[in-house]
Structure formats: structure tokens, C-alpha cells
Amino acid sequence: MTTGEASRRRFMGTGAALAAGIASTTGRPVRGAEPAESSSSSASKHLRLALVGAGGRGTGAINDSLTINDNISLVAVADLEGDKIGKICESLSKRHGDKVAVDSSKMHGGIDAYKRVLDDPEVDIVLFATPPGFRPRTVLDAVDAGKHVFAEKPTCVDPAGYRLCVTADEKAKANGTSIVTGTQYRRQENYVEAIKRIHDGAIGDIISATARYCSNGIWNKTRKEGMSDTEYQIYNWMHFIWLSGDQIAEQAVHNIDAINWIMGGPPESAYGSGGRFTRPEGSEMWDSMSIDYIYPGNRLVSFMCRQIPNSQSDNSNVIYGSKGICTIYGINRGAMIHDRDGNEVWSMEGDLGAAYKQEHKDLVDSVRAGKPIVEFKETADSSLTAVLGRLAAYTGKQVSWDFVANESKLDLFPENLDMQASLPEPSYAIPGKTKLI
Structure with missing residues (x-):
């Protein structure tokens, strides 16, 4: 196919070829291969989203989801810096109107703020965009709480985190909950x-x-x-x-x-x-x-x-x-x-812009169709x-x-994370001196 032909025959965002490409990487049914039945109440169900990690990537992710999906709303936000959440919600509201419905009681600040999101029965889908080191533990907690998940990449930074990701993937498949990841390509x-x-x-x-x-x-x-x-x-x-x-x-x-x-x-x-x-x-x-x-x-x-x-x-x-x-x-x-x-x-x-949005459409469509996408293991790999x-x-x-997958004992996450604690002096690796653990 020439470039011109490709332009004339661009795939629809939820077209079968695109869905088949994703399905071939996950080995699971992917929303987009066939439309959800419009007569089903789940096909039009209003879904409530929460954002954990309201930095640049997090606000970008929730903006993409609010832009491409209908009948959804942002109802909760958690961030280490709780005092900035109000301004972020105000900015999002100017763009998306009543799709942003975050009451002040659901603006959570602090290192454990995400747990209050997971305890909220009104939240259906949680978007995680915190620093990657937190990803394996927070997503596993979300799966245990029965939430659908969007998780930014990377999903782990060490072998210990990788094994938590594998566990989360297995549990999500057993639970029937989705995990879509930020591998937009x-x-x-x-x-x-x-x-x-x-x-x-x-x-x-x-x-x-x-x-x-x-x-x-x-x-x-x-x-x-x-x-x-x-x-x-x-x-x-x-x-x-x-x-x-x-x-x-x-x-x-x-x-x-x-x-x-x-x-x-x-x-x-x-x-x-x-x-x-x-x-x-x-x-x-x-x-x-x-x-x-x-x-x-x-x-x-x-x-x-x-x-x-x-x-x-x-x-x-x-x-x-x-x-x-x-x-x-x-x-x-x-x-x-x-x-x-x-x-x-x-x-x-x-x-690329369409791909950023498509990952969020696929997630929402999969939840409504009752055909969860679980791709955490692939991104963890x-x-x-x-x-x-x-x-x-x-x-x-x-x-x-x-x-690294089966033997390494490397676990970089602090054993007892304390926001006021001292941490070891930062150091960089030196080949020949840095040990393989």
C-alpha cells in the first residue's frame, strides 16, 4: 500500500484490524473487535473515574479519557500534594464541564491518599500516574479492591515489583476486572x-x-x-x-x-x-x-x-x-x-494523539461490554x-x-516508607563495583 492509499484507508479507532493487533499481544478478547450491544444497559452505563497522581502525565491521561469517552465523570483525585487538586479540577472543569464532578471531600492528599480512592464504592475505574516505583503495589491493591485500572508505564522498576505485577494480572483475570496500560504504541x-x-x-x-x-x-x-x-x-x-x-x-x-x-x-x-x-x-x-x-x-x-x-x-x-x-x-x-x-x-x-486517547476508549468500552482487557503482564514483561x-x-x-524473573532478590522500594525519614545517600552504579543481586 502506498502512503496515499494508507491515508485514504486509515483504520477507525475501534476497527477490527486495530483490535486484532492488540488482541494478538494480550491473548485476550479486546473491546473494539465487535461493538457492545446497544440494547444492553451496561453498554451505556455511567462510569466514574478517579485519578491517582495528578502531575503532568496524570492530568494528560484523565484529559484523554474525558475527551474520547461519553457518559463518564471524574469523581475523585488523590495526590501527594493535596493542596493542588482543587486548581487541577477547576482547570479540567473549564474544558470538560460537568464531566468533572469532584467534591472537596474526594480530593485526597498524602502518601496513602490512593487508599481512600480504593475504599470509595462510587469509583469504577482508577487511573494511576504516580512515579513508577509505586505502580506494582498500588495496582495490586486496586485489583484487590475490585477496581478497573489504567496504569501508566513502566509498571515496575525491579524484579520484586515485577512479581507483584504478575500477581495483579492473574487476580484481575480471575476477578473480571480490566487493566489497560500506557503503552500507547x-x-x-x-x-x-x-x-x-x-x-x-x-x-x-x-x-x-x-x-x-x-x-x-x-x-x-x-x-x-x-x-x-x-x-x-x-x-x-x-x-x-x-x-x-x-x-x-x-x-x-x-x-x-x-x-x-x-x-x-x-x-x-x-x-x-x-x-x-x-x-x-x-x-x-x-x-x-x-x-x-x-x-x-x-x-x-x-x-x-x-x-x-x-x-x-x-x-x-x-x-x-x-x-x-x-x-x-x-x-x-x-x-x-x-x-x-x-x-x-x-x-x-x-x-500519537489518537493512540493516547484510544487506550482510554478501549478501557471504558471493555468495562461496559463485560469483556475485560488485562494487559498488565505484557507491560510488566x-x-x-x-x-x-x-x-x-x-x-x-x-x-x-x-x-531477573525468577531468582533476583532486588527490591528497591523502601521497607518502611516514611515521608519524614532519611534515606541512604544517593549513589550511581559503577560497573565492576555494583553487585548483581
């Missing part, structure tokens, strides 16, 4: 179509791939006077590994997730390196990593992520096959397939693949999937 039309074509043999046998998420830096927040260690680290969470998982997990997991989707699952091992050149004092992050992942069938994926100011950016996945090459770019750049002679045989534009690469780079050792 799995709902972006050009990704779905490109990967379907790869799986259908358009480039022949997959031989190898490269994946890149190279950008120009990341935010950093200065410590405010009087902040405890815990308060500051959560405030500046990107720079602490127990909260963000480093760039490879927090940001570059999107590319890793796409590669796992293409390859049919996680890799067998990782070996890598990297370092830090431009991070601020006190940050635990590296600013570059290069990982060789080996996937089943002895297929090599060369992966790189970088956040260095004034360096050249690249967000792409290039898959090399025996008959051709598929390139899938991030954001809105689209995807294309070339044969081995370099001739373009197919291309399609990208629309991709998150742990990022952790696998990080551990290989941090320690300078080749690390196997079996080790």
Missing part, C-alpha cells in the same frame, strides 16, 4: 499495521533489529528548604532509581515494548554498557545505555537510549528480515517497509526487559531473563 495505527505485516511475513524471517530512544535531556527539580530525604526524592523522582528505574525503564520502555511485541515475548539475556556525563549532582541516573538483547532464535537486538543535551535525537525501531526491512518511528513519523533493493513497498503515517538491560549495564555482566 500498541494502539497506534501505523505500529499495529506494520507489526501485523511483519508477523504475516512481509519482511521474511526476522534476523535482527535496532531500537533507539535518544533525546536531549530531562527535567530536574531543586530541593526545597525543609524537605526530608523521602519528600525530596519523590518530588524529584526521575533521578532516583527506586522511583523511575532510570531512563531505560521510565522512557525508553516504549521501544522495548515494541520490540517484545515484534519478537513475540521478552529476550533471553542482555549484555551492555553506558555511563553518565551530564547528570546533575545527586542524580542516580545514567544518561546513556547500549544493550545487546538476545531473543529466542539467536536474534540480536541492538538497543540504545540516551538523554544528553545538544546530541542528535533518534526514536526508531528498525527490523531486519530475510526479505526486507521495516522501520517504525516514534511519535508521528510513521512506518515503512523496504525490500532488500531499497524500494519502498508500504508506508503509513502515525498519529517489557518493564522487566528494561530492568534486565539496566542491570547488565550497571554491573557489567551478562544477565539472563530467567535470573
Whole structure:
């Protein structure tokens, strides 16, 4: 299909091809493959949403859901900084009117605020956009409370968190509750179509791939006077590994997730390196990593992520096959397939904004149709693949999937989280000194 033909034949957001692409990654029925029966009372049921984590990504997520879904309302918000919730709700209300109906009694502040959301019988769906280190425990609590969930990526930052995610996934399937995750590329039309074509043999046998998420830096927040260690680290969470998982997990997991989707699952091992050149004092992050992942069938994926100011950016996945090459770019750049002679045989534009909204439509539709989407395990696998690469780079050792998934004892979350507590002095990994746990 040419670019023009692709433009004329763009998938509908809930079209069968898009749904089939998602279903093939989750192994479960996905809302969108067929419409819910309009005569069913559940098809038009009013659903009440709550947001946990009202930062930029959280407000973006709830805005997407309120924009694309009808007959829903935001009824509760929880955030560490409870005093900012009122202004956020006021801003959302200006955009979405009576879809925002958060009474002051349902504006919850503090480290345990999410628990009050989970105890609220009026809440049907909870959107989690807190720092990633909290994700496994809070989502598992939500599943235990019988809530449907939207969980931002990554879903874990260490092996202990991964195992909690697996448990949450199993319980959600048993409960009949949905968990949709913020891996929006799995709902972006050009990704779905490109990967379907790869799986259908358009480039022949997959031989190898490269994946890149190279950008120009990341935010950093200065410590405010009087902040405890815990308060500051959560405030500046990107720079602490127990909260963000480093760039490879927090940001570059999107590319890793796409590669796992293409390859049919996680890799067998990782070996890598990297370092830090431009991070601020006190940050635990590296600013570059290069990982060789080996996937089943002895297929090599060369992966790189970088956040260095004034360096050249690249967000792409290039898959090399025996008959051709598929390139899938991030954001809105689209995807294309070339044969081995370099001739373009197919291309399609990208629309990231539509994908951000589609994940929320799929969640709401699945709840109303009584056909829950549970994709937590898939995103946890991709998150742990990022952790696998990080551990290989941090320690300078080749690390196997079996080790991180089943043997590793690494648990980065503080044993007794206290907002006024001191935490160990921040430190960054040094290969050869940092131990593989």
C-alpha cells in the first residue's frame, strides 16, 4: 500500500484490524473487535473515574479519557500534594464541564491518599500516574479492591515489583476486572499495521533489529528548604532509581515494548554498557545505555537510549528480515517497509494523539461490554526487559531473563516508607563495583 492509499484507508479507532493487533499481544478478547450491544444497559452505563497522581502525565491521561469517552465523570483525585487538586479540577472543569464532578471531600492528599480512592464504592475505574516505583503495589491493591485500572508505564522498576505485577494480572483475570496500560504504541495505527505485516511475513524471517530512544535531556527539580530525604526524592523522582528505574525503564520502555511485541515475548539475556556525563549532582541516573538483547532464535537486538543535551535525537525501531526491512518511528513519523533493493513497498503515517486517547476508549468500552482487557503482564514483561538491560549495564555482566524473573532478590522500594525519614545517600552504579543481586 502506498502512503496515499494508507491515508485514504486509515483504520477507525475501534476497527477490527486495530483490535486484532492488540488482541494478538494480550491473548485476550479486546473491546473494539465487535461493538457492545446497544440494547444492553451496561453498554451505556455511567462510569466514574478517579485519578491517582495528578502531575503532568496524570492530568494528560484523565484529559484523554474525558475527551474520547461519553457518559463518564471524574469523581475523585488523590495526590501527594493535596493542596493542588482543587486548581487541577477547576482547570479540567473549564474544558470538560460537568464531566468533572469532584467534591472537596474526594480530593485526597498524602502518601496513602490512593487508599481512600480504593475504599470509595462510587469509583469504577482508577487511573494511576504516580512515579513508577509505586505502580506494582498500588495496582495490586486496586485489583484487590475490585477496581478497573489504567496504569501508566513502566509498571515496575525491579524484579520484586515485577512479581507483584504478575500477581495483579492473574487476580484481575480471575476477578473480571480490566487493566489497560500506557503503552500507547500498541494502539497506534501505523505500529499495529506494520507489526501485523511483519508477523504475516512481509519482511521474511526476522534476523535482527535496532531500537533507539535518544533525546536531549530531562527535567530536574531543586530541593526545597525543609524537605526530608523521602519528600525530596519523590518530588524529584526521575533521578532516583527506586522511583523511575532510570531512563531505560521510565522512557525508553516504549521501544522495548515494541520490540517484545515484534519478537513475540521478552529476550533471553542482555549484555551492555553506558555511563553518565551530564547528570546533575545527586542524580542516580545514567544518561546513556547500549544493550545487546538476545531473543529466542539467536536474534540480536541492538538497543540504545540516551538523554544528553545538544546530541542528535533518534526514536526508531528498525527490523531486519530475510526479505526486507521495516522501520517504525516514534511519535508521528510513521512506518515503512523496504525490500532488500531499497524500494519502498508500504508506508503509513502515525498519529500519537489518537493512540493516547484510544487506550482510554478501549478501557471504558471493555468495562461496559463485560469483556475485560488485562494487559498488565505484557507491560510488566517489557518493564522487566528494561530492568534486565539496566542491570547488565550497571554491573557489567551478562544477565539472563530467567535470573531477573525468577531468582533476583532486588527490591528497591523502601521497607518502611516514611515521608519524614532519611534515606541512604544517593549513589550511581559503577560497573565492576555494583553487585548483581
